[in-house]
Structure formats: structure tokens, C-alpha cells
Amino acid sequence: MAFAPSKGKKNRRKEEGTLSLNSMMDMMTIILLFLLKSMSTSGGLIKPSPFLDLPYSIQEKMPKKALAILVSTRGVLEDMEVDPRIISDQNEMTNPDNVVLPGLEKYLVENKDLRDRIGQFRGEITIQCDKNVTYDWLLKVINTCGQAEYVTIDFVVIKEKT
């Protein structure tokens, strides 16, 4: 004779499986705190341009806010994250007669006048320069900055561990 099916097994309520989120919460909290801390120490004043390959250096000067331009192998560009405007193009840069770059000089003078009007001109400029830009281009950019009375030039570099 066959046994009658067990009533206990069929009627037993299935236990609900709950996912413990506590350990995941701990992990998330640690990641969040780390990210917040790294945000506050870097200051977020300068963001490396996606259009450039910045050089490495052992310098340890903290970034500061100033007028910024980008110097790439395409020429001198406005500091924009998306589709930056070309201030001085390749023709201007390669022209041997150009000791001072007319496009860049115009841009710098305009900015100087703007800052002069609100009393904020300090002659400081931050240059993000691609590591492959040649020395003759670099000298032209420096000469133009000097001509437009931007006498304190800071180059943005990636800090290298010594």
C-alpha cells in the first residue's frame, strides 16, 4: 500500500529569501567617502583637457584659477570641454614671420580689458600644453603672453611620483 502524501511538506510555507544589504552599504559608504575626499583635495580648479596629452613633471605647485588656454598640435584653443574654438590655427603657428601670434594676442587683450574693468587682472595665465608641442610653438605662445602683459605663466603638468 502506498503511503499517503505528507501533508506537512506540502503545506509548509516557503521561507522568503532576503538579500542582506548591510555589507554592500558599508562598501558604498567607504567608496563615497573616498571619492568625496579626493574631490576636496584636488580642488577641482583645473580639469585636464581631453584634447591634450599633458607632460609629466616633479613640480608640486597646487593648481589655481586663472585665465586658461590650451596649446595642442592643432594650434592654440580656448579652454572648453566640448568643441573648443581655435584661437590661433596651425598656419599662424608655423608662419616663421609670426614672433607674436595675432589671434592669441587679440584674445588675451580682450580678456585683459574685461578683467581690468572689474579690477581682477593679475597678469596670470594657465597653459595646458600638449607634451608633443614643439619648442618654437611654445616660444611664440610665451612671447605673445608677455606681449599681452600676462607675466606669470603656469604650465599644467601631471604630477610624477619621485
Next chain:
Amino acid sequence: MAFKPSDKKKRAPESIEPNITPIMNLMVVLIPMLLSAARLTELSLLEYLPPAETSTTGSGASSEPPEESIEKLNLLINIQPENIQVSIYQSVDLGPNFFEIPIKSDAHDWETLKDSLILIKQREVGEPVGTLSVMDERSGEMKTIPKYRFSDGEEVSIAADGGIPFQTIIRAMDACKYYVDGKAMKPLFPITLLKQFQ
């Protein structure tokens, strides 16, 4: 007959867990946002100060020679694709005052350049002979700087062939900044002037 004490009193209180799902949702949004904004590379600034007019207002002892009689070192580093030329006292004849450092393993030899600069600093410039109070034309503030027997005892001019990439110039500037003497970091030639190739 007395009633039996209620079982409810003895029942252990159920632990109530807070609902952390909304907090988790917040974290899931915040973390990708912060990750996208985080800078994984640490940026720094390399300061380049082109020569500016400075006026000396005080110079210590009265026995000091006038400014005109102070010698100049004229340290110049010429970077070429095949070597680095180092010159002092405007010398152009090969010897202790003008020498070339050839490239090593297809790269410029910055270690040898640094060693040469340390030698020049120690042999030619020496220790500071006093201090100078100088008015900085840019900031308009007075500052005290070390005074060497050369008026350009902390300066180096760097010139390069037109095709030399910017990274190479940065390496040269790094090599000129300071050196480690024992445990102390001492300035080498921290004031850099970029010049036309000579």
C-alpha cells in the same frame, strides 16, 4: 483558579531593520556621478616667470661691491636632438666651461645633466654670501632672496632646437630646480628662462 501568565510577555522583541533600499538607490546614483567627476591623475603647476624688473632696496654690509661689478655666470643649456650643451661664462670652446652631454639609449641624459649642474653650483657659485631684499614688480611686495657671488646665481637659460617637444623642456626644467644634499633639498637653478636656440 489563576490564569497562566501570557506567553506574549516572554516573546523576544522582533528586531526591526531599517529600510535601506532608498539609501542604496542614492548611493548608486552618487557614486557613478562622483567617479565621472573624479580626477584620477593629480595635476600640478610648473611656474614660469619670464624675467621682470626688480629693484634692490637693501643689500646688507657696506663692504659689498656695487651691482655692476658682480660677475655673471651665464649658465646656458642648449637642447639638441643629439645632445645637451652646457655653457657657463658664455664659453663656446669645448672644455670645463662648455661641454656636451650626448644622448643615452635614444633619450637625453638628465641624470648626467643634473650631476653637471650640481658640480657647477658647488664649484662655481658656492654658498650664498648674504641676502637681498628685493621689490617684486609683479606682486609689489618685498621679498628676501639669497645673494650669491654671481648676480644670476640661481638662474639658468634654456634654449632648444625648434623641433624639441615640450616634454623634453619640462624634463630639463625639472633637472635644474633642486638637488638632494644628504636629507636636505637645496635649490639648484630654480629660475628658468626660455630663450631662442643659440
